[in-house]
Amino acid sequence: MPRFYNTNYRYGASGPFEAASRETLVESMHPTFRLWAEDRWEEDQDADLVPKADYITQAIEQMRKEYLAGLVEG
Numbered sequence: 610m611p612r613f614y615n616t617n618y619r620y621g622a623s624g625p626f627e628a629a630s631r632e633t634l635v636e637s638m639h640p641t642f643r644l645w646a647e648d649r650w651e652e653d654q655d656a657d658l659v660p661k662a663d664y665i666t667q668a669i670e671q672m673r674k675e676y677l678a679g680l681v682e683g
Contacts, residue, residue, distance in 0.1 A: 617679025620672070631680045635673055642672040 612625040613634055621641075628634035646668035650656045656664055 611682055613680045614683050615676070615679055616681055617675055620676045620679065625683070631677060631682070634680060635677045638673075638676060639669070642669045642676075645672065 610627045610629065612627055613631060614624040615621065615626070616623070620638075626634055628637065643665065646665045649668055650661060650664050653664075659667075
């Protein structure tokens, strides 16, 4: 199984993580991204300008993209 390293310091440990693909690894992070998005909602002074569900969805999508971009196989 391939090994991946997280090079984006904003998203936790660097690894290595074993997964079938980078996308599979990103998908496995979804529960963690949701927790982080909810924490961000609580801390963001302007969060009430956007419905909470939309805010959470947008935050998770941003995290997914950034995490995926920071994964390298090695």
